[in-house]
Amino acid sequence: MLAAVPSLLDHYQQMMLGIFGAVGRVFNEAEKEHLRNVLDTWLKKGWEQSPYTRLLVHYETDAPPKTTLTYNVNLNVVTIGDEYEHWTKTRTPPLFGAHPDAKVMDIAFAQGVPAECPVLDIGAGTGRNTLPLARAGFPADAVELAPALAKILRDDAEKSALSVTVFEGDATNPELGLPKDHYQLVILAEVIASHFRSVAHLRQLFDQIVQALRPGGVLLFSAFLPLDGYKPDQMARELGEVFWCAIFTRSDFEQAMAGLPMERIEDESVLDYERDHLPQEAWPPTGWFEQWTSGRDLFDLPPGRAPAELRWVSYRKK
Numbered sequence: 001m002l003a004a005v006p007s008l009l010d011h012y013q014q015m016m017l018g019i020f021g022a023v024g025r026v027f028n029e030a031e032k033e034h035l036r037n038v039l040d041t042w043l044k045k046g047w048e049q050s051p052y053t054r055l056l057v058h059y060e061t062d063a064p065p066k067t068t069l070t071y072n073v074n075l076n077v078v079t080i081g082d083e084y085e086h087w088t089k090t091r092t093p094p095l096f097g098a099h100p101d102a103k104v105m106d107i108a109f110a111q112g113v114p115a116e117c118p119v120l121d122i123g124a125g126t127g128r129n130t131l132p133l134a135r136a137g138f139p140a141d142a143v144e145l146a147p148a149l150a151k152i153l154r155d156d157a158e159k160s161a162l163s164v165t166v167f168e169g170d171a172t173n174p175e176l177g178l179p180k181d182h183y184q185l186v187i188l189a190e191v192i193a194s195h196f197r198s199v200a201h202l203r204q205l206f207d208q209i210v211q212a213l214r215p216g217g218v219l220l221f222s223a224f225l226p227l228d229g230y231k232p233d234q235m236a237r238e239l240g241e242v243f244w245c246a247i248f249t250r251s252d253f254e255q256a257m258a259g260l261p262m263e264r265i266e267d268e269s270v271l272d273y274e275r276d277h278l279p280q281e282a283w284p285p286t287g288w289f290e291q292w293t294s295g296r297d298l299f300d301l302p303p304g305r306a307p308a309e310l311r312w313v314s315y316r317k318k
Helices: 004-021 030-049 080-090 102-109 129-135 147-159 197-211 234-242 250-259 270-277 287-291
Strands: 054-061 069-076 117-123 141-143 165-168 183-187 215-228 262-269 306-317
Touching: 004 030, 004 234, 030 054, 030 069, 069 234, 080 117, 080 147, 080 165, 080 234, 102 129, 102 183, 102 270, 117 129, 117 197, 129 147, 141 147, 147 165, 183 197, 197 215, 197 250, 234 262, 262 270, 270 287, 270 306, 287 306
Parallel strands: 117 141, 117 183, 141 165, 183 215
Antiparallel strands: 054 069, 215 306, 262 306
């Protein structure tokens, strides 16, 4: 199985030609071009559906005296919901760490009296931030796309006697039912970084968030941003989605926010902030946190050398 990444077309074509050649089937130029066109078509189809889609190539040598080879290409489409359902069945909880993000809690308390500051946690997962916010007295709601995670969040909120409304669905959907001009704080921790695919996709999200925020309300999210002038090419952007660390530029966010009544407040390293502010017993939040937030899941480089990292970004509604 191969990740359905269009920018890897050349690599996959050469890989398949090498494999076919190893079993004595050497393609002529016309056959090479046909293989390329087939791979290109299926890679684009798969990528459009999900960055977790896998390309399946089945082949067999034709019976002698033929010296040809027969192959076909199919897709194994995997959605976000499928991925998280698999996590709930195969990984030991807590899936995303046992402690809330320090930045989330700090910025929530900076908004004022908890009871007067409704918070919306988009992409809440199993409630790593939602439930501590609710325990602290914030009226906390959550949005979760994956049914398996939404169920865990509801069950845990009920067990803890916490009044948390869980909106199950896509936060970009205008029909989701979020209240208008209601929330003082909207958070997306590790969500844009993992699941958003384009500037247009971001714009759909920000349109709904602006409507849900009250004037003066704050949006906080984490996203992978380039460092030191690095300009990600198409391959880096596509592989970033595959490795759950989609890269956006600051220009992308400016474009996605264009014309909306939002002003940027902060832009700071997630790794540095969480390491400096989490209690000692909470560090690191997960076994994968340091490598992932520092960009090294995508860039196989020593610590401090990756050209992108996860950063906390916040905006205020005017």
